[in-house]
Amino acid sequence: MLSCPEVEVRAGFRPPAPVPQARMPGLIRLLATLGRNPLECWSAEFFERPIARVKLPFLEAVLVHDPDAIRRVLIDNAANYRKDPIQRRILAVGLADGLLSVEGARWDVQRRTLAPLFARRTVSCFTDAMLKAADALGERWQRLNPGRIIDVAAECTWLTLNVLALTIFSDGIGSDFDAFRGAMNDYFGAIGRIGLLDLMGAPDFVPRPGRKRLRDTMTYFEEVIDEIIAARRRRLDRSAEAEALDDLLTLLLRALDPATGRPMSLAEVRANILTFLSAGHETTANALAWSIYLLSQSPHWYARVRAEADAELSGDRKGLLERLVVTRAAVEEALRLYPSIAALSRSAECADTIGGISLDKGTLIVIAPYILHRHRRLWAQPDLFDPTRFLGSAKAKIPRFAYLPFGAGPRTCIGSSFALQEATLVLAKLVQQFDIALAPDAKVWPLQKITLRPANGLPMRIEARSTS
Numbered sequence: 031m032l033s034c035p036e037v038e039v040r041a042g043f044r045p046p047a048p049v050p051q052a053r054m055p056g057l058i059r060l061l062a063t064l065g066r067n068p069l070e071c072w073s074a075e076f077f078e079r080p081i082a083r084v085k086l087p088f089l090e091a092v093l094v095h096d097p098d099a100i101r102r103v104l105i106d107n108a109a110n111y112r113k114d115p116i117q118r119r120i121l122a123v124g125l126a127d128g129l130l131s132v133e134g135a136r137w138d139v140q141r142r143t144l145a146p147l148f149a150r151r152t153v154s155c156f157t158d159a160m161l162k163a164a165d166a167l168g169e170r171w172q173r174l175n176p177g178r179i180i181d182v183a184a185e186c187t188w189l190t191l192n193v194l195a196l197t198i199f200s201d202g203i204g205s206d207f208d209a210f211r212g213a214m215n216d217y218f219g220a221i222g223r224i225g226l227l228d229l230m231g232a233p234d235f236v237p238r239p240g241r242k243r244l245r246d247t248m249t250y251f252e253e254v255i256d257e258i259i260a261a262r263r264r265r266l267d268r269s270a271e272a273e274a275l276d277d278l279l280t281l282l283l284r285a286l287d288p289a290t291g292r293p294m295s296l297a298e299v300r301a302n303i304l305t306f307l308s309a310g311h312e313t314t315a316n317a318l319a320w321s322i323y324l325l326s327q328s329p330h331w332y333a334r335v336r337a338e339a340d341a342e343l344s345g346d347r348k349g350l351l352e353r354l355v356v357t358r359a360a361v362e363e364a365l366r367l368y369p370s371i372a373a374l375s376r377s378a379e380c381a382d383t384i385g386g387i388s389l390d391k392g393t394l395i396v397i398a399p400y401i402l403h404r405h406r407r408l409w410a411q412p413d414l415f416d417p418t419r420f421l422g423s424a425k426a427k428i429p430r431f432a433y434l435p436f437g438a439g440p441r442t443c444i445g446s447s448f449a450l451q452e453a454t455l456v457l458a459k460l461v462q463q464f465d466i467a468l469a470p471d472a473k474v475w476p477l478q479k480i481t482l483r484p485a486n487g488l489p490m491r492i493e494a495r496s497t498s
């Protein structure tokens with residue numbers, strides 16, 4: 031157990047989450063639960079044991095929630111633990127040539143070519159675009175009738191797509207933004223339905239529900255994006271004017287592999303734009319939506335974030351993020367309780383031993399940030415909302431491998447600085463400007479469908495900030 035004596039763990043608010051059962055459900059119920067909401071199938075032992083085995087007729091997995099063992103899988107012996115075939119099959123449609131999916135030497139080249147695009151210094155240049163998107167959302171909310179209830183989770187996905195649109199294509203998405211957004215929603219709806227068949231190892235010729243729709247959506251994306259790339263290439267050729275467009279698309283088209291000096295192919299540029307859109311859209315939207323929800327349930331933290339926003343947002347934009355410490359702690363705590371990527375998986379290439387347990391070649395390893403972040407051995411009062419865990423010296427005491435919303439090691443999230451900056455800036459802006467309260471009849475529940483989202487959205491009442 032972590033001992034953080036100076037951390038004041040406030041009694042009280044336990045945000046909604048399945049209460050772990052004493053035992054895993056039987057096979058039939060387990061399959062139904064895995065298909066419906068995998069979060070609901072983890073029994074208490076997984077939140078208590080550092081390493082646990084799960085045996086099903088079609089699958090054996092080892093769940094690893096011991097910081098040293100995680101370090102071995104994700105860093106010390108990372109070459110032995112590749113992304114597993116289930117993940118690769120789910121991601122195969124459209125994203126196959128992008129950073130999230132490629133392996134081996136192709137991954138090496140892409141990662142070192144793309145790293146500068148997401149370096150903290152580059153990302154800080156996107157502050158204005160992120161605040162502009164927050165303002166656009168604020169203007170939408172100002173136009174609502176007072177007291178109107180809207181789905182804040184859907185609003186957050188609108189915002190994060192807008193941020194990506196502004197930072198990737200600063201001169202616009204080209205075609206209709208709403209059509210693009212609709213296609214993005216179709217895409218997530220379709221990949222969310224594929225999971226269980228893949229989990230059971232059904233071969234590729236078994237038709238997956240939604241696969242045809244997914245392909246159509248992908249064809250639409252590819253056409254829109256190819257048009258934008260072609261237009262930008264023409265513009266870059268006219269050089270001087272292009273200097274003004276310091277966005278991710280220009281950076282992508284100009285990115286060179288530092289080892290060979292080679293640029294990316296059209297297929298790689300396109301796949302990576304789609305990768306950034308899909309990896310950075312729902313994930314960040316959920317982080318923001320859960321942060322808003324958690325603050326709405328905690329007047330103390332709502333007031334602290336608002337006071338910080340009042341003090342800092344009108345100041346110098348340089349260094350703004352570093353000054354929003356309480357807001358960032360609220361986002362980090364939201365990502366602890368509701369990590370957008372609830373589980374990571376890997377497959378052992380060769381036999382290995384971790385935490386004293388021997389693993390056969392091919393063993394499926396699951397590291398679930400959702401379980402890790404609520405692990406009884408690692409966190410005090412793990413189910414309670416308490417951003418003080420991420421403030422001052424308490425934060426420094428969190429063991430590196432006890433908190434993994436962005437993964438770790440070579441395949442760690444390339445967009446983590448981007449996402450944290452975006453969620454922090456936007457949260458500060460919205461809390462400063464609006465009183466946001468959960469609708470009285472709202473049923474908030476976490477659902478793991480690719481990302482960890484509120485199952486029924488987040489119906490909330492939005493009012494312009496009252497003068498009091």
Ligand code: HEM
Nearest residue numbers: 130306309310313314317370371436437441443444445449
């Ligand atoms: C709160 C928001 C986000 C969360 C929680 C998140 C989480 C993660 C996690 C856990 C991984 C590692 C997966 C694994 O090891 O199997 C990952 C990888 C990745 N993420 Fe994120 N992500 C977020 C936002 C973003 C954004 C904004 C972008 C880009 C615009 C992005 C792009 C990627 C890419 C390209 C990878 C693959 C990296 C590689 O394999 O080298 N993510 N993300």
